[in-house]
Amino acid sequence: MKTHAFRPQQEENGKRYRGIHTLKFRFFSCVALTAAIYIVVIILLNLLFFQRYYLVEKKQNLTKVYQHINACYTGDVTVLEDELKHLEKNNNIRISILNQYDQTLYDTIYQHDRNGRNFVMEDPLRQTIYVYNSEELEKKGYTFSSLQDSDGQVAYIALLGKLQNEDTVLLRIPTTALKEERSVNLAFLIISGFAALFACLVAGFFIGGKFTRPITEMTQLARAITRLDFSKKYTGTYHDELGELGDSLNKMSKDLESSIHELQQMNEQLQREIEEKQRIDDMRKEFIINISHDLKTPIALIQGYAEGLRVGISDSEEAKNEYCDIIIDEAKRMNHLVRQLLDLSKIELGNTVPNKTEFDAYELAEAVVEKTQVMWQEKQLHVDVSGVGNEMLYADYDMLERAVMNYMTNAIDHTPTGGHIRIQTAEDAKHIVLTVENEGSQLAQEEMDKIWDKFYKLDKSRTRVSGGGSGIGLSIVRAIMHAHNGGCGVRNVEQGVAFYLTLPKHT
Incomplete structure (x- = not known):
């Protein structure tokens, strides 16, 4: 809007300096006036002093x-x-x-x-x-x-x-x-004076154009700068004050372009930060809603079954034990959710320092598969660990096991019944990569960065299976790998999704 606001004024200023107001015309007029004065002085001197001089x-x-x-x-x-x-x-x-x-x-x-x-x-x-x-x-x-x-x-x-x-x-x-020579000389002076005046006018026109051309070019450059157009440059070859002015305009244009570019980058970064903050706020609001629902349900169950036990809603011992089991199970679910939040905060704040030791990658994969056996067998899944080698990992065993466990439970949740899950490792000169790949639906490209943010839930339904659905698991994985100076990521594969983590080799 500002650019359009001053453009009419610019055009008005451009029209204001045309015709008799141009520097070229004034230079031309000065040359013509100087030549005319010179010729008149010569004629007057001839009239007044020629006889005496003679x-x-x-x-x-x-x-x-x-x-x-x-x-x-x-x-x-x-x-x-x-x-x-x-x-x-x-x-x-x-x-x-x-x-x-x-x-x-x-x-x-x-x-x-x-x-x-x-x-x-x-x-x-x-x-x-x-x-x-x-x-x-x-x-x-x-x-x-x-x-x-x-x-x-x-x-x-x-x-x-x-x-x-x-x-x-x-x-x-x-x-x-003398009298005849004086008359002839005066006539010759008048004729030659007009010829000289004409020659001066022609020379002044071309010389004026030559001297005012760099000023006109710099004026156009200055107008372009006011329109924030920095593509124009002064190309004159004068090594004088005009040349210095042109070089200064070029430098000013370059510095201004750089400053505006930096301001634009800062504005873009600020805009991204504002959008990110807004996104985090939206996610936090959604997280509060989800957590409130996840906590409200077990609290309501605990309250309901506890009141039932108090009023003796059932006299059978079996029903009382079932009520107690439900209360205990829901309390564990609440405790697990709260512990996840506390652990994530500790890792992100650096309060949890990894206790690194060397251990076998295959043994870690076997332990994770064994601990989740009930879950994947219930869905009749096939788990393959043949791709895991005997690489030696240097990390905090408990923290890394937790990260792989989160990958594994996530894969079990999203793999269709009878599907396959594969765990495998690879290495290069500096890193060891552990991948958990599962069959199932692929991720949309815009979701691949968002799933690592805490409070973000890919599955918007408020499931209570295995205490999941809070959007914290992958955030914990990212925090753990950051504490190990490693990395994590996800990619789509032919039949599903592969989550991976990278660890630096121990040297």
Whole structure:
């Protein structure tokens, strides 16, 4: 009932964590959000700082070119002409070298002619020189300035530097492509950003599934455990916290299964004990009824015949003797029943310790047959002891004789007139087995264990033959054999039933 009680709640919980509430979706969303933030930050940085970064990078490039020219320049431009062209080509700059009279010694566009005649610098370039920071030029040897176009935008970044021989070098990098590069770069960043975002979404989907798969598996395992289904196990191969959690769930499932199995066994054992107690109580109640009947009948007879003797119901001596014989016989029957109960209690409580001696098995069988001769001859039974060997038994003779006697009287009672009873022995490496087999009805399988319990009566009719019918005889046999560290049992044979007892060999 408890299992069905929480199952709807489980299903409700299972539905609660679907869609946008799943860990996989949240992981996917975090990856997507992180990628989007990253791309937006890149675009904002490009918009806000790309121009500054571009100008700083160009200034550093101009500084390196100036330092290289200053280190190599000796005053002869023709020596450095090839190197200057190489620098111009690789760095996309315009180089001008002027003497102290502002005459152009070298310029990318205005080259000196073949006769060595120099050109005077154009006014725009001359004006550019005049706007430089002269203090910075004197202090550092070079200074920066910019040349703006008609729109007020920076057209050139220029460096003016003093060379070793007091000549001047003017380096300019055009910045007209900055605006175009910035637009192209921004467009490229947007396109590549969306492509990267898509790639991150796809990767996040598959990676999220990979990372959440063991959690989903452990969730299913936990739900199975709540349903007391311990067949599922975590099979992941992660050697991290998830792996440790999965191993812990497996161990918890195994321990819980073991604990529940132990509880079930204990409950089953307790149930068996309760049923056994109930069975014993029922047997005890039945026993009390049987004993009450068995005692009531002789007590009533004794009381009736005693009162008859007192009132002199008969004056003949023969009738008086018959009354006395009946009273004595019924008193003996009561005494025998009470003694059986006392002997059984003593043996079970361990108050009777076997006095073990060695004796011949055949002699024991002969003695039992002789003492029961009147009983089996009255029913015209045939008793065969040819199967008994000369095995030496080590036991309490009186107690073992009593056990075999109970077997014998039980066989006589249940063997039909003219039937056969066989007593035989056998042995193995450790035990000697004595069997009393009789013809007659076989036992039902469910009765074979019950007949050894005290208070249990196989024959429900309240017979008074030989003082039997109390259900104590076989209980005494079991108690005697238990005191001897032996055993007893019964099995059906072809024509009847065989009761046997086993004794350890004396070593």
